[in-house]
Amino acid sequence: MSPEAESPEATDVVVAEPEAETSPPTERHGQMVAALRDALGDGVIEHAYSAVDAWVRVRPDAWFEAGRVCKERLGLSYLCFVSGIDWKQAPDLGATKRWDPDAEPTEDPGDGPGRWTTGVGGGETRFQVFARLYDVTRHVGLTLKVDAGDGLDGAPKAASWVPLFRGADWHEREAWEMYGLEFDGHPGLRHLYLPGEFEGFPLRKDFPLLAREVKPWPGLVNVEGLPGEDEPTESGEADGADA
Amino acid sequence: MTVTDYQKTAYVASQAADARISFDIEAEGMTLNIGPQHPATHGTLRIIVRLDGEQVIWADPVPGYMHRGYEKLCEVRDYAQVTTLINRIDWLGSFANEVPFILAAEQLMGIEAPPRAQYIRTILFEMARIANISLFLGDMGVQLGALTPVFFAFRDREHVLNLIESATGGRFHPNFDRIGGLKDDLPKGWIDECKQAMRRIRSFCDEMDDLLVGNAVFQQRTRGIGVIPRDIALEYGVSGPNARASGIDWDLRRDEDLPLAWKHCDWKVWTHPDGDSFARYWVRLQETREATRIIEQLCDGLPAGPIRAKVPARIRVPRGEVFVHTENPLGEMGYYVVSDGSPGGPFRCKIRTPSFSNISIVPWLLQGVYVPDVITILASLYFILGDIDR
Numbered sequence: 164m165s166p167e168a169e170s171p172e173a174t175d176v177v178v179a180e181p182e183a184e185t186s187p188p189t190e191r192h193g194q195m196v197a198a199l200r201d202a203l204g205d206g207v208i209e210h211a212y213s214a215v216d217a218w219v220r221v222r223p224d225a226w227f228e229a230g231r232v233c234k235e236r237l238g239l240s241y242l243c244f245v246s247g248i249d250w251k252q253a254p255d256l257g258a259t260k261r262w263d264p265d266a267e268p269t270e271d272p273g274d275g276p277g278r279w280t281t282g283v284g285g286g287e288t289r290f291q292v293f294a295r296l297y298d299v300t301r302h303v304g305l306t307l308k309v310d311a312g313d314g315l316d317g318a319p320k321a322a323s324w325v326p327l328f329r330g331a332d333w334h335e336r337e338a339w340e341m342y343g344l345e346f347d348g349h350p351g352l353r354h355l356y357l358p359g360e361f362e363g364f365p366l367r368k369d370f371p372l373l374a375r376e377v378k379p380w381p382g383l384v385n386v387e388g389l390p391g392e393d394e395p396t397e398s399g400e401a402d403g404a405d406a
Numbered sequence: 407m408t409v410t411d412y413q414k415t416a417y418v419a420s421q422a423a424d425a426r427i428s429f430d431i432e433a434e435g436m437t438l439n440i441g442p443q444h445p446a447t448h449g450t451l452r453i454i455v456r457l458d459g460e461q462v463i464w465a466d467p468v469p470g471y472m473h474r475g476y477e478k479l480c481e482v483r484d485y486a487q488v489t490t491l492i493n494r495i496d497w498l499g500s501f502a503n504e505v506p507f508i509l510a511a512e513q514l515m516g517i518e519a520p521p522r523a524q525y526i527r528t529i530l531f532e533m534a535r536i537a538n539i540s541l542f543l544g545d546m547g548v549q550l551g552a553l554t555p556v557f558f559a560f561r562d563r564e565h566v567l568n569l570i571e572s573a574t575g576g577r578f579h580p581n582f583d584r585i586g587g588l589k590d591d592l593p594k595g596w597i598d599e600c601k602q603a604m605r606r607i608r609s610f611c612d613e614m615d616d617l618l619v620g621n622a623v624f625q626q627r628t629r630g631i632g633v634i635p636r637d638i639a640l641e642y643g644v645s646g647p648n649a650r651a652s653g654i655d656w657d658l659r660r661d662e663d664l665p666l667a668w669k670h671c672d673w674k675v676w677t678h679p680d681g682d683s684f685a686r687y688w689v690r691l692q693e694t695r696e697a698t699r700i701i702e703q704l705c706d707g708l709p710a711g712p713i714r715a716k717v718p719a720r721i722r723v724p725r726g727e728v729f730v731h732t733e734n735p736l737g738e739m740g741y742y743v744v745s746d747g748s749p750g751g752p753f754r755c756k757i758r759t760p761s762f763s764n765i766s767i768v769p770w771l772l773q774g775v776y777v778p779d780v781i782t783i784l785a786s787l788y789f790i791l792g793d794i795d796r
Contacts, residue, residue: 213726213727213728215513216728216729218727240637240640240641241640241643241645242640242641242642242643242763243643243731243738243740243758244643244740244742244756244758244763246742246756248744248754248756249754252746282725282726282727282744283726283727293742295729295740295742295758299640299649299654299656300656302656302661302662304729306727306729306742327641328641328642328643329638329641329642329767329770330641330642330643330644330763330766330767332766333762333763333766334766341477354470355469355470356469356470356473356795357470357473358470365475365478366477366478370478372478372479372482375482
């Protein structure tokens with residue numbers, strides 16, 4: 164593949180940003196968001212809808228209360244998961260993702276606040292904790308998010324949900340070992356998967372993936388000889404054979 | 407300074423590398439290692455139990471012997487390459503792992519597979535369910551000392567694996583699902599063979615009914631053992647047949663509006679009010695029967711048409727976040743996919759696996775039970791290690 168074919172210009176087109184939904188996908192989603200706003204006041208910072216789902220971002224001091232309201236008043240009693248996310252764009256990942264082994268690494272976005280883009284529901288810090296709850300009788304779910312900090316001065320933090328959901332124990336242990344997120348009120352954050360002496364937080368974006376450092380990704384060969392950039396093709400019969 | 411049980415557990419867990427010590431005796435009780443290589447664990451799960459005589463004081467599962475870091479690897483692969491990885495999460499029902507991820511990508515891109523692809527996806531999904539659960543139906547007997555059922559299970563499961571192989575090319579890891587549809591259409595004559603195999607699976611279920619469910623020893627070993635109440639199950643996120651055995655009438659096949667073909671079939675969600683090991687076995691047995699009925703109905707109603715929608719040659723998933731979950735053989739499996747709009751893979755892919763939550767209940771569930779029941783309970787929860795560790 165020629166380097167031009169994968170130039171940044173070629174990759175900056177076509178991505179159709181979906182329109183942000185303003186109305187709730189179902190009546191129940193709207194009721195849940197309204198009830199949370201009602202119970203937490205300005206504890207709810209932002210909410211967002213998609214065609215099928217709803218997100219609520221709460222203030223860090225309202226995280227536990229948000230979980231309690233969901234569980235006890237909204238019937239969202241099933242804990243799907245609790246996890247973390249690191250919004251920093253890893254400098255080397257940009258190059259890897261463009262499938263070009265010779266590309267210059269993109270500029271390091273740095274560590275300061277405001278140097279990353281967050282997803283649905285917004286956010287101000289590099290790390291976020293997000294959790295998903297579900298109502299098994301009404302069959303609706305809700306994703307809750309909370310800002311956890313930048314990790315610059317001390318570990319990123321959130322309140323633990325273990326007193327609400329016993330199952331949060333393992334999920335928070337996993338988030339702790341993978342992202343270094345600390346959970347206030349957790350009975351004992353210790354390693355779940357990794358050996359006790361492991362150092363570093365593997366799912367952080369700045370944690371190097373050694374396999375990619377020592378050897379170029381062999382999956383690169385798969386993209387050779389594809390038809391012209393971004394042309395929708397009739398892919399049922401001949402994928403590339405007609406190119 | 408007093409040392410709590412939790413700190414003791416933490417200490418013992420931190421010594422996990424030193425597997426030479428299988429137990430040590432102290433003044434109050436005994437610490438016993440079950441695993442990492444105990445036949446009751448499907449893979450390498452280690453459970454540390456503290457015993458007082460024959461009774462468990464506390465239990466602490468130590469997963470991670472099979473941690474492969476899929477969530478990190480998903481971030482450096484593109485969407486098409488991710489399916490190869492996630493085939494290996496629940497390796498007994500591989501195809502079922504691919505479907506929610508592909509649906510998540512399709513939902514972000516705003517495309518939908520054509521009806522024929524939806525039907526074939528659902529057929530293979532239910533095949534994965536039979537391949538997964540039929541092994542459980544036999545294996546549960548082995549854990550109780552009955553060897554015959556597992557041979558029957560391997561014998562009849564082979565028919566399903568052969569069908570999966572002839573359709574996809576892979577017995578265990580089909581890697582067959584594509585964004586927008588499927589890799590190939592079904593081979594000729596597949597439908598007829600499929601219907602024969604479903605009859606065989608149903609007679610296998612009848613055999614299990616006779617051999618185990620109606621067996622007095624089996625009932626005594628499983629009735630009232632390892633009871634999970636409804637609200638505890640919800641708090642731990644226990645899902646799938648384990649939740650339905652606790653009386654939770656929830657099945658994502660029925661309750662979630664997904665572009666798959668279950669809504670075109672007549673079938674039933676089975677629940678059991680007891681929540682014990684027996685209920686978990688019974689619910690899975692009924693589910694296997696329902697799966698054969700679903701497959702037969704889908705084979706009869708299989709629409710003609712293309713098997714892939716029009717998709718761009720180079721997959722680019724727009725910026726966005728989505729969570730898609732399906733009812734996998736082991737329970738609720740979901741992918742929370744965050745895309746940053748770049749041409750590579752997901753920015754973040756949280757994989758919510760059923761066994762992880764189903765096993766996180768073990769420390770609560772094993773308190774106070776007797777050692778022989780530990781094995782029954784673990785077997786009846788039915789977990790796959792790849793599904794816990796990812």
